[in-house]
Amino acid sequence: MRIALLEDEQEQARHIQGILSERGHDCDAFATGQSFLSAVQHRSYDCLILDWQIPDMSGIDVLVGVRAQLNWAIPVIFLTQRDSEQDIVQALDAGADDYLAKPARPAELLARIHALSRRTNPENEKEILVFGPFRVDTQSRSITLHGEPLTLTDKDFDLTLFLFKNQDRLLTREVLLERVWGVTRDINTRTVDTHMSRLRRRMGLNPDNGFRIKTIYQRGYRLEAMTATRAAAESGHAEAG
Structure with a gap:
């Protein structure tokens, strides 16, 4: 899968990229919401992973941009330190498909990504x-x-x-x-x-x-x-x- 990651902390971004690349996924990391939105408009991705707190806008704003401007039902996972019930509900209401709290646990992150992939791209597609x-x-x-x-x-x-x-x-x-x-x-x-x-x-x-x-x-x-x-x-x- 080709995955776009929104994460402004370089060490965190490298860690997540390492987890994904070990399982054969390609992951492009972006540190700002604007660069992320520009990339998903011009490149093809199978899944998006968003942080909440980034320098130029919130992860929620990025998600709204993806859903409204691109009109695209691509799977989106929030991966953030914000883990209150209110935050989770807000992200899901804005169009997120899943929500994980940092730090990312490799096996769980990969399982969530694969589950979303199966849901959006069922193998038993009608002929x-x-x-x-x-x-x-x-x-x-x-x-x-x-x-x-x-x-x-x-x-x-x-x-x-x-x-x-x-x-x-x-x-x-x-x-x-x-x-x-x-x-x-x-x-x-x-x-x-x-x-x-x-x-x-x-x-x-x-x-x-x-x-x-x-x-x-x-x-x-x-x-x-x-x-x-x-x-x-x-x-x-x-x-x-």
């Missing part, structure tokens, strides 16, 4: 996924629209499935390159733009079929589910144009 008129067969790697098979390349399928699984989440080009193409180095992001343009045509991802790929200027893309009212309004605007 058939349905998204409105789209039917995705993950075993045969095929997609139908209104019962008609779509002609897709392997990369088209991977990208479409990733978009469906992350509906309404802003996906930066960097995240898409990493998760779909397996590329972590900086390359020409026009690769993503070209595939997105092609998917709009091939997949029928438009308001008439209940979805649209929205381009977020200078940031990336978001697959949005369209309500009937919203779809009708979009179609009306298109006809008027």
